[in-house]
Amino acid sequence: MAAPRNTTDDDITTEVLQRFAQTSDTRLRQIMLSLIGHLHAFVKEVELTEAEWFQAIEILTRAGHLSDDKRQEFILFSDTLGVSMVVDLLNHRKPDGATESTVFGPFHRLNAPEMPYGGNIAPLDKQGPPTLVSGRVLDLGGRPIAGALLDVWQAQTSGLYDSQDPSLHQMHMRGKFHTDAEGRYLVRTVRPVHYPIPSDGPVGAMLRATGRHPWRPAHIHFVVSAEGHEPVTTHIFDSADEYLASDAVFAVKGSLICDFTRHEMAEGEARRLGIIPPYYTTHFDFRLKPASGQTTVLDAQQRLAALGVR
Ligand SMILES: [Fe+2]
Structure with a gap:
């Protein structure tokens, strides 16, 4: 008579682990064995x-149905569970002086328009106060990097990204800027606002059920890349924002917080660009470390494109 099998929950776990232990790919084997161990223990x-169990299946199914080329509910889950920031910290241990990274988020789109120095990414946003974001892209030795690419995106003053706004039929508040010979960049936009992450899906239901708010402090997204350097995916945050200490996706790092200074008279670049006061300026220098040889400039974007996120 055959020996009784799988009579306890631990027997099942043991057998599942034994089957996955046959995986020939060593990294996949490590991941699957750890995943099974933790999942069963949980x-x-x-x-x-x-x-x-059935509710969990329904939540994942709903997340899948909600995700398409403009919305990624699984990234929102990862962000709000803090997993995105743990992965970020594990993968981007910067040497002293390099700009810190933070979450990519679900709202990046490929093919943002090319913009000149001082180009305006917010021509349709008539509510937000005009704002100039300036700075340089530098290497770790403080030397300027000419021709560095800054892929910039930001929510409108309504709190919505263009991809969430049915009144828009075009890319808005997105642009690709290149640094000049002295490594300088200049972005014309409006002052960023805090906004709630989408809360009409299972992520929102989770936040409400657990007594959490959906707000993200005001920020502007950047992916900064340059030949021979490791790209950085990051934000700059507004130091005056009330949600800095309770970001729904845990993405705030102190080194990324900037002061936005109010001006009552147009001067310098603001005068040249015809900006009508009052307006704000902020300044941030990005510092890139040398390429490790494993990352490419478009790495993050290519991975998202493979998921169908544009
Ligand atoms: Fe954002």
């Missing part, structure tokens, strides 16, 4: 009910 620890 289910046993909370003594998951069948109703809760």
